[in-house]
Amino acid sequence: MANSVSVNTTNKDLWAGGAEPYKASYGKLMMWFFLISDAFTFSAFLIAYGVIRFRHPGYEGTLSDFSFSQTYWPVPEKVFEAFPFFHGVELPLVFVGLMTFILILSSVTMVLAVEAGHRMDRQGVEKWMVWTIFGGLMFLGCQAWEWSHFIHGTDAGSKLLDGSIIYGANLQLNQYGPPDFAAFFFFITGFHGFHVFSGIALNFLIFYQATVGILEKRGHYEMVEKVGLYWHFVDLVWVFVFTFFYLV
Amino acid sequence: MIEPEVSTIKPQPADKKKIFKIWWVAGILALVTAAEFYVALQFPESWKSFKIFLFIGMTFIKAGYIVMEFMHLGHEQKSLMWTILIPTAFVVWLLGALFIQADAIYQAIYG
Numbered sequence: 001m002a003n004s005v006s007v008n009t010t011n012k013d014l015w016a017g018g019a020e021p022y023k024a025s026y027g028k029l030m031m032w033f034f035l036i037s038d039a040f041t042f043s044a045f046l047i048a049y050g051v052i053r054f055r056h057p058g059y060e061g062t063l064s065d066f067s068f069s070q071t072y073w074p075v076p077e078k079v080f081e082a083f084p085f086f087h088g089v090e091l092p093l094v095f096v097g098l099m100t101f102i103l104i105l106s107s108v109t110m111v112l113a114v115e116a117g118h119r120m121d122r123q124g125v126e127k128w129m130v131w132t133i134f135g136g137l138m139f140l141g142c143q144a145w146e147w148s149h150f151i152h153g154t155d156a157g158s159k160l161l162d163g164s165i166i167y168g169a170n171l172q173l174n175q176y177g178p179p180d181f182a183a184f185f186f187f188i189t190g191f192h193g194f195h196v197f198s199g200i201a202l203n204f205l206i207f208y209q210a211t212v213g214i215l216e217k218r219g220h221y222e223m224v225e226k227v228g229l230y231w232h233f234v235d236l237v238w239v240f241v242f243t244f245f246y247l248v
Numbered sequence: 249m250i251e252p253e254v255s256t257i258k259p260q261p262a263d264k265k266k267i268f269k270i271w272w273v274a275g276i277l278a279l280v281t282a283a284e285f286y287v288a289l290q291f292p293e294s295w296k297s298f299k300i301f302l303f304i305g306m307t308f309i310k311a312g313y314i315v316m317e318f319m320h321l322g323h324e325q326k327s328l329m330w331t332i333l334i335p336t337a338f339v340v341w342l343l344g345a346l347f348i349q350a351d352a353i354y355q356a357i358y359g
Contacts, residue, residue, distance in 0.1 A: 022324070062293060092288075119261070123259075
């Protein structure tokens with residue numbers, strides 16, 4: 001049984017080739033390289049969004065006169081202003097702000113789980129992993145509500161160029177503005193949401209392994225650090241999505 | 249085989265300073281997010297480009313704290329840090345370049 005706390009004996013840290021590149025373990029380094037490639041994918045999404053956004057005319061008038069139109073790009077704070085149980089009340093960006101806050105908090109609990117892992121504190125790891133998973137699920141729930149609201153649309157709907165009224169958005173038609181706007185909303189937040197989902201799955205797996213004592217037996221909690229890297233990355237991507245999709 | 253529910257290993261005591269640092273960074277992130285809201289909703293509409301400048305600046309502050317502290321990159325070996333950051337910097341350059349392109353497309357259609 002692993003009853004030794006010391007992890008960092010020199011031999012153990014070496015890779016099979018007998019060296020330790022960057023003084024990082026194989027798993028952690030590969031997680032970093034994966035995250036770099038994932039960052040490229042998300043950058044591609046955000047760059048494409050920026051390019052399409054830039055080549056559409058923006059809204060020129062004052063915010064209070066704003067109405068949805070197919071001829072210009074919508075102002076995000078006029079699109080995302082709904083909040084559950086506050087139907088008809090204009091609360092610009094409040095809900096998405098709540099989601100941001102939830103994700104940042106779950107990132108904090110993840111750091112605390114990693115910190116507990118360094119101290120071989122099994123109960124601490126379990127506790128903070130549960131909170132992290134809980135935060136992730138809350139975020140996904142919020143996103144499901146937001147998608148549902150976005151798809152079903154507002155009470156008034158808006159006029160298409162041919163004069164017909166449309167409510168909500170799908171991949172062909174969009175009440176909030178040019179169809180591209182809805183397409184990017186679905187693809188960017190959807191791709192991010194899927195990352196959150198897989199992050200929750202990984203977190204749960206590691207939580208389970210910690211709970212049944214597999215990680216303790218292994219002698220270290222490095223797996224918590226690895227899924228932690230992934231989880232922080234998901235938070236990081238949301239920080240960028242929040243700015244470039246909802247604020248700018 | 250089922251492992252015992254309660255650990256036989258005695259955890260090392262928590263370093264109060266480390267825990268405080270984590271919550272300190274969390275506080276900064278929350279504060280910057282709150283500031284973003286203030287800028288988005290309270291600053292006049294006519295300051296559009298200044299607002300965008302602030303948003304992007306604050307985003308990079310948040311990204312910096314998440315990557316350097318939460319993801320621990322600032323405390324890894326410097327060579328690893330640059331291996332991660334330099335490719336990302338090129339993406340930022342690509343971003344700028346393509347936005348100039350996009351503006352040229354806009355000018356060709358509407359200008």
